Amino acid sequence: MLLPDALLAVAEPDGLLPARQQMALSLGWHIVLACFGVAFPAIIFTMHLIGLRRRDDDALVLAQRWAKVSAVLFAIGAVSGTVLSFEMGLLWPGLMGTFGDVLGLPFAFEGLAFFLEAIFLGIYLYGWGRMPPRQHLLMVLPMAVTGVVGTYCVIAVNAWMNVPVGFDLVDGEVVDVQPWAVLFNPAAFWQFAHMWLAAYMVAGFSVAAVYAVGMLRGRRDRRHRLGFHVAFAFASVSAVLQPVVGHLLGGRLAEWQPAKLAAFELATETESPSPLRLGGFLVDGEVRWALDIPYLGSIIARNSFTEPVRGLEEFSTVPPVNITHWAFQVMVAIGTLLALAVAAYWLARWRGRDLLDHRWFLRFVATTGVLSIVAVEAGWVATEVGRQPWIVYGVMRTPEAAGDNPGLWWLLGATTVVYTLMTIGAVVVLRSMARRWRAGEHDLPSPYAPGRQETSR
Template structure:
């Protein structure tokens, strides 16, 4: 334990970790829509202005209103997170706040820019010229992506702490820019931003896929499905390449995390890749093994050595099954989404139209939920895989937690808040889905269709 670190009971430590995990897991979904939805809304608006198509115009209006609701709720959960960072983890923020404070400050600036222009975008729609209104949405897109970048850069620092020296338990020679642009920042930020567009694209498309399965095949619903699905489908293969880049980075800089992801206990060369399986008594069971594949994927050499969990004491190992299974879920769903994207691409290339099979739309209806599960699984892999360190190799999670009693009570209070927020958000979004924000031609959209999504 660090000489200046604090201590907490195991129950309070668990409660703090659960509370932070719940808050991050809840907020990250809204953050994804905050990154991806402004761009998709602007594309719909731009297409509507260029073609005069009322379907695009209606999509832009509807998505903008939903975007405003999600932004407001995300601001609430983001505020909760900002308080939790200081209240739950004083050992982290009190000691290293001066090192990682820069990305949080820049994220706040990006948030305010996004809020200002979102207000203009929503409330000046009919007061600005169409061109001016479209331009007013561009800062929302930039600020949303920048906000995600800064937050993930702070998390990347926790995986690869740089930009400071520590002597006699004192932080010296702080270099905030070097800390923010640490070695983990490029793969983590790119991976997360692409994931945000995938979650948004497949999430929006899934709503219209359900409507199309119910027989609503008018132009509004076809475009509502095709626009976000196409964006997500194009990004999916790119994301898999970036995921490989991120995994190679982990193999080089966090070999114990990689060992947990693959359930490798003994350091060896020519290591197989495990598909599925669980760890039982220190051995991987029930997995499909692909010979030499892990060594090849991690190091570009089928005979390369992969470091095992046995190289560190048990107290320095993450919970292997949690990390391994979450990683397997993320990768499995990622390839399932890739298969769905290829289905779309092949049919479009051969027939110049969307797939007609109801099975395609059934799969697409599940893709939104699948993308969210993959996102959460990836986040669990990243965060739990770093344990027991909150700052990798330097500060343990147990030494950073608030020693004050009562954190268990706080967890249940915060969990109740998120239950209320979830119910309220779903209720408001369903109300918005039933309203018609702009007049549309009755011959194209009847009242039943316009309220479907």
């Protein structure tokens, strides 16, 4: 069996490993905040709409508080997003130097969407008590739309890296660029749909988990139950739809990236029909400690009882198999668990049982925010590691995109420190806000507001 191409390389640029580590840190950290930027505005809009239609003060209070939380997360996400923008050229000069004209349009639209989202978030926060109620509510919609548009543009770039289109390569030069073909490449819609649902799972389950913890601590008032149900409803719909979209996306891998599919399935040989392989590791070219379920690999991956999953033996270059396989299986396992859990909750509720009265269920929900984040991270590991050794599939290898600057290790260290401090700052600010809200403070006071200096003398 052939070894991964990275092992066969004679020499790698000094900047390759730090660039990979830096990108993994930045993307892995930023993607969590991006999920809230995509999904939280729609959840806030729903809660605000409930408050207006039902004249529900609890719903309006929750919408206002969630908006303030969203502002904190948006501010931190703006920093990490800006870092990522600079990193693309700094870490991957070969990629951006060659394909900058190809990727310019999606990145330009993403930047515009980001600024518009920030503007309308500011208007919405300032508009409480200053704008007509329905007009104020409508300020959330541009936030939701721009968040989706910006995310689509970024996902379209990643999808293009998996299925490159919209250009010709002549003597190493990119010519005849078709920007719209890049933006709407064949993989863009399905990758975006997969990530869009994942964002609602992260935001929905994370918010629901906060209220589940509150109920475990005895705070079972109506506001906690309302906050839980709205967030959990969004998470439930996305959790049930996600396996369907994931299956439709995965069914195209046999055409787009068959080596990645082989790594997902841990298929060393082409078998007809192919089994579904649960667990296991590839050790010295042999699969060990795996559970094989006959036929199911062909059914799930190829929508057929007989069509085989091409084995790794057929490819001259393959990704790091064990990492790709296990990242994929962790994502699928968590997604399946969450889908079954929400189905059980709503079925029990339909039959007149409220699982919120059971502490074991609340304990499980308290873990769902973390579980959904782990699933998203695992999904991105499967996507990115599974594409290796290519940064642009079939066109440019990852070492060709990296620079020869060992000083990037210092950048990685500095970024780690900055992200750690931002994480600590976010936790401190959000916990302080929650503590004051529980104490009954609606408008968080400023220590230097007008009038305070006089009264303090």
